[in-house]
Amino acid sequence: MGEAASIPDEPLPRATQRLGSDPDSVRRAAGILAGGGLVAFPTETVYGLGADGRDAAAVAALYAAKGRPRFNPLIAHLPTLDAARGEAVFGPDALALAEAFWPGPLTLVLPAPPGCSVCDLARAGLASVAIRVPSHPLARAILEAAATPVVAPSANRSGRVSPTEAGHVLADLDGRIDAVLDGGTTRVGVESTIVGCLGGDPVLLRPGGVPREALERVLGRPLAADSPDGVVPIAPGRLASHYAPKAAVRLNATDIRPGEAALLFGGALPGAGNAEAALDLSPARSLAEAAANLFGYLRRLDAGGAAVIAVAPIPEAGLGEAINDRLRRAAADR
Ligand code: TXA
Numbered sequence: 608m609g610e611a612a613s614i615p616d617e618p619l620p621r622a623t624q625r626l627g628s629d630p631d632s633v634r635r636a637a638g639i640l641a642g643g644g645l646v647a648f649p650t651e652t653v654y655g656l657g658a659d660g661r662d663a664a665a666v667a668a669l670y671a672a673k674g675r676p677r678f679n680p681l682i683a684h685l686p687t688l689d690a691a692r693g694e695a696v697f698g699p700d701a702l703a704l705a706e707a708f709w710p711g712p713l714t715l716v717l718p719a720p721p722g723c724s725v726c727d728l729a730r731a732g733l734a735s736v737a738i739r740v741p742s743h744p745l746a747r748a749i750l751e752a753a754a755t756p757v758v759a760p761s762a763n764r765s766g767r768v769s770p771t772e773a774g775h776v777l778a779d780l781d782g783r784i785d786a787v788l789d790g791g792t793t794r795v796g797v798e799s800t801i802v803g804c805l806g807g808d809p810v811l812l813r814p815g816g817v818p819r820e821a822l823e824r825v826l827g828r829p830l831a832a833d834s835p836d837g838v839v840p841i842a843p844g845r846l847a848s849h850y851a852p853k854a855a856v857r858l859n860a861t862d863i864r865p866g867e868a869a870l871l872f873g874g875a876l877p878g879a880g881n882a883e884a885a886l887d888l889s890p891a892r893s894l895a896e897a898a899a900n901l902f903g904y905l906r907r908l909d910a911g912g913a914a915v916i917a918v919a920p921i922p923e924a925g926l927g928e929a930i931n932d933r934l935r936r937a938a939a940d941r
Pocket residue numbers: 650652653654655656679680681682712714716730733735736737739759760761762797798799800801812841842843844845
């Protein structure tokens with residue numbers, strides 16, 4: 608695929624309004640979305656950049672604002688399972704997962720019915736559609752007021768670390784979007800878990816805020832693995848290098864070398880005294896706390912200008928699977 612076909616042009620500048628979490632801000636956000644504009648808002652996982660999913664011109668502007676390749680489809684956000692049923696086909700597994708985990712940090716990739724109103728551009732021309740019902744009260748208020756599927760990728764420039772505060776959104780997108788609603792720091796801190804239910808066993812497409820173990824308990828069987836590289840690119844957004852800080856990232860560090868910044872978990876490592884800067888994701892070794900701090904701490908250490916961020920080992924169980932997935936992408940060759 609040629610560069611020109613996949614990378615959108617630089618967008619025209621936009622004045623970015625700072626809005627709050629009051630009813631008037633919600634009304635204004637819904638009005639901007641209805642007019643084809645771009646609004647960033649908090650969800651319980653990370654901040655999303657919203658556009659009306661039925662409006663192809665708004666969706667094109669969203670891809671341009673993020674610098675996102677157009678072959679990477681978007682998640683449509685809806686206020687309730689009932690509203691979602693009009694936009695996707697729910698088989699028994701999908702329904703069981705939706706009933707157990709919505710509203711919450713789970714996205715389902717489902718067959719798109721003929722009446723699906725999420726435009727082709729937002730679905731990257733696929734026969735499926737990704738749907739999420741978030742639990743954050745401000746996100747839910749905006750979705751109720753907008754009364755349309757709101758497509759919302761994470762509100763960062765493509766390839767960068769996802770935003771967990773309104774200030775992170777502005778650092779990446781000020782002047783490129785119409786508004787950001789400030790709802791404070793997001794609770795979960797890593798993006799939603801994505802499960803494909805397209806026939807056969809449900810497939811884990813992206814680990815995230817709902818741990819695998821919880822999904823498998825509801826399904827009563829293991830999730831299938833995502834297809835190996837190059838067979839079927841079901842989750843085209845799962846590019847190897849992603850969440851990229853400017854610094855190089857050294858994983859599973861058992862010591863800290865002179866000049867490195869340290870991202871710790873559960874206390875100091877040998878040589879921690881050498882660190883230019885050090886932040887502990889969770890001194891008490893809580894994976895939920897570590898997930899909530901992950902992206903903000905990566906941004907803070909990166910802003911310090913160290914050439915290398917050394918990251919302590921993090922257990923792979925529960926939310927650790929999503930944390931380690933994001934860290935591996937942050938460390939991948941660019
Ligand atoms: O927590 C989240 O999921 C956040 C908040 C804002 O909701 N959103 C988010 O969106 O992380 P984004 O665009 O950064 O990641 C969406 C992922 C991409 O990897 C994309 O490829 C995948 O969802 N996706 C979307 N539609 C798909 C489809 N039809 N089939 C497979 N993967 C799909």
